[in-house]
Amino acid sequence: MAMPSSSRPSRDVLHNLATQLRIDSVRSTSAAGSGHPTTCLSAADIVAALFFAEMRFDPADPQHPEADRFVLSKGHAAPILYAAWAAAGAFPRDEVLKLRTIGSDLEGHPTPRLPFVDVATGSLGQGLPAAIGIALNARRIESDYRTYALLGDGECAEGSVWEAAEVAAHERLDNLCAIVDVNGLGQSRATQYEHDTDSFVRRFEAFGWWARSIDGHDMGQILAALDEARNVSGRPALIAARTLKGKGLAAIEGKPGWHGKALKKGEETDKAIAELEAQYVKTTDPPAAIRKPARRRAESAPADFVADMPAPSWALGDKVATREAFGPGLVALGGMDRRIVALDADVKNSTFSEAFEKFYPDRFIQSFIAEQAMVGVAMGLASRGAIPFPSTFACFLERASDFIRMAGISSLGVKLAGSHAGVSIGEDGPSQMALEDLAMARGVPNCTVLYPSDAVSAYRLVAAAAATPGPVYIRLGRPKTPVIYPSGETFPIGGSKTLRETSSDVVTVVAAGVTLFEALAAHDVLAKENVGIRVIDAYSVQPIDGATLVAAGRATGGRIITVEDHYAHGGLGDAVSEAVWDQAFRVKRLAVREIPRSGQPEELLERFGISSRAIVDAVRELLG
């Protein structure tokens, strides 16, 4: 719980701290020669109140599990975040002068390279969803810590803010307080609401929040609003704070044209700092004393997910869709470790995450049809030690593409699962077919990308995802496919399975998911003609098993065919091609190369050139 108002520092002390934050925001951005000082100045009183009169935290142990959390959703105000942690004693004040230099972790926008940052911000509209995940984590670990998020007014145009607003209200998150810094100025012009703080109150109230409008430079009003917010029950709280961009510098405050501009080194900066220093007030009040959380509780030992996973019950030859294996995989993990959380966007009966909800309803989060919120909440959860599995149709994960990008920047252990990959979904048509999801996931350089073809590998790879640090993406299919692996088979990350191999193979065919069965069928057709092809299941698309691919390519005359139910760009074909780049092989990519349409799955595999027949033709072309 936050600081009781009785032990708060005086308003004079808080005002002086706000002034110090303003000064350091100007000093650091001027030293860097770039950055956003004016957006820091509007927020200084709010940040001073939060850090020195409201929050419970330990500057020497910012990741303490019981500490209140602060998410700077308006990430371009990074300098004031750094100034606040410096003022709290986390590092020496003059470190802020290294802002934005390559040798410092005080980057232009905050990232978790810094121990006091939970999630990277700077892509606006992501802080509130993450803060909701952080607030939900308090429930998971049964802590009374509170979560605070500071938003810009301009960023409230982002739909993700309203997705988040819905989720927070639905979850009745009264341990969450969002503050909007309504300085009325965007980057290039006034925001659409300028200083109409009531418009924020109306909108958040309509979404089910408690909300209040204040003067964001009146310390008394700030503290009173934080008090009220803390006492709201059953609803999240929103404070819309009217502020001036550049507050404290008379020539700049409230003026357009100052977004993202550092003051010039020398006279301009010196005068500004002198102007701010003159705003210190004399006081003999006791200095601010930060209230620290209690001692850390002992944590339970984490599970060894891969080793402890119970064997699945499917037998070889059973017909089971990989998406059908996802639910049982999640349930098995959930039983092993309370860190496992599942999130859904109203397709739990298609992804089979509903199995997890039945067993662990308290760790199942329904975002409804709001994929950005789902992934953003998962990012917040992951930042606090949970292992979240958000899942939906793979194509709709692309709705959260920018969140996934930022999850990569934060190196967060978000375990994404996308079902209904490719044209093999059939009749629903192109809007429901993910054909660029491998490219999206591979575009996050620290993201592990898994693409199982049968139920056993899908089930085992769900465990591998939980055990692997950082973001993971699991691609799941709609059609039932035969079980081809024994229930005890292991699937190391970065590995592959060579399913067909003779010493006289002339072409290597690399596949994953539904196309693996097309490759196996092509193998049988060609075998009758005494043409041997090596068939490799590339279930780990990133990292990919380069050594096996190189060896197979060498053994088969440098001829490789990749086949994937995905567009030709950024997927399996490109992954294989790059893995063997220095071998001077020929890598022919079979993939979907035009916008597909509705039809039966088999018709579509055939029409878009990824069927067994297409593979047979490609083998002949490479040989001929």
Next chain:
Amino acid sequence: MAMPSSSRPSRDVLHNLATQLRIDSVRSTSAAGSGHPTTCLSAADIVAALFFAEMRFDPADPQHPEADRFVLSKGHAAPILYAAWAAAGAFPRDEVLKLRTIGSDLEGHPTPRLPFVDVATGSLGQGLPAAIGIALNARRIESDYRTYALLGDGECAEGSVWEAAEVAAHERLDNLCAIVDVNGLGQSRATQYEHDTDSFVRRFEAFGWWARSIDGHDMGQILAALDEARNVSGRPALIAARTLKGKGLAAIEGKPGWHGKALKKGEETDKAIAELEAQYVKTTDPPAAIRKPARRRAESAPADFVADMPAPSWALGDKVATREAFGPGLVALGGMDRRIVALDADVKNSTFSEAFEKFYPDRFIQSFIAEQAMVGVAMGLASRGAIPFPSTFACFLERASDFIRMAGISSLGVKLAGSHAGVSIGEDGPSQMALEDLAMARGVPNCTVLYPSDAVSAYRLVAAAAATPGPVYIRLGRPKTPVIYPSGETFPIGGSKTLRETSSDVVTVVAAGVTLFEALAAHDVLAKENVGIRVIDAYSVQPIDGATLVAAGRATGGRIITVEDHYAHGGLGDAVSEAVWDQAFRVKRLAVREIPRSGQPEELLERFGISSRAIVDAVRELLG
């Protein structure tokens, strides 16, 4: 303008039409064996009222520029859309029995393969932004047509709906009417608001809309609300209609568990149709007569953008960022053709689209920080003949990734421009660096992807984008680069420029954007050592100039190096690699391979392996 209420058909006639739409929705989905009949049944009365009592359109000429527009945002209700157009006479009623078959354009979700569909839907939350673009187009062509969008209640959880709500209110779009079909049931469970239609009214009102709650099965209330909505001034209108999913089938209506399920062929379907047929009422009222728009006006001849573009004023050697050339390019196009529209997400002073706003403020649309809305509005505009250029930082275009995917499915001429590509932006850090945008754009198979390196090519490629059908993405850089092309140079789509070439070249280096200058610098370093490298500017990344690349590779011993300010996946390297796949070349990709950080641009090019030094090293490695 829509139909005057005096000439409307009687309620009995409309009821019978709604019943026919219900019957055809059941017939078609049962024939297909899949689809979403119950979501059609909830909307039937609303759709009947819109098509036969409200809208002005011509079934024989659905693309008539003066026709009212209907966007089925809840695209999974496609069968009722098809039934309505059949009932209006656009095609024979029994065609609906071909639903979802590979030979029919009546796909599982609507696409513009059908002449009466403007934008593909099926990814929820996209119809309203598109409808706003369509409504804004009425202003552009000075037409009084009205735009109607039918949304599901569940899809209102999508943030894009609220981004759109903001834009529509800001634009005071009183020619737009959105109807939410509040059937209370999502796919897997009840929606969070169930039948609380007032919650929709409250939220839209808070966003500045006129809004009203009705019984969506009471034809009198539907017609009255449409009348009221038509008379609203200065605000968009929202009708929240309480409905029952499966309405008309007693055993199903209002029951969960029926989402996306066709009735079984045979008895189940036959009984349902009999039950619906029994709901026809006897009437001697005159049948519905569709009111058609007036004769088409003559259209002005389109400009020849590429040929007519005035020459830019930059001289060789001038230092100009490619983003700085974007604004003048837009302005030149805007002067040629009124179809050109620019859209911004509050970064017009960084992308330089503000130049267009100064000249053509009536064709400049500010979405504020709402990239999904910006791209969605552009999709709507493009569907009605405009040539929209939405632009923002390239990384934030990824926020609209799923919209861009759907723009591809619709083959819409949305001309996206993304600035601040890559680590070369410097100090702002990774959240502001687009490093996966080429992969995103290339993942749309019909998207042209352009990546100019200097101001002249950027300016010329803006014209090429306007002239090229379908979606286009232009990647723009932040740093100033020297002008290397004469102002009259031409840049055909699918072309490239070979900038350094001798008969003794030993390696081909393919670059674009800022890395082209690193390649030129590497060339000069190696030339001093008598090592010749061929340098190719691959300004057209998709389609890429395969013939030139193959010839260059052959001339340089099969050695190719690609270098891009982008992650290694899905970008220039993969494009080049695939273009030469059958040549058994070695294609070494220099690209960013880890999450970058803040620093100076040159420091970052060096640190992440895409500097001239890295190229020199790679050349030496390839030469062994």
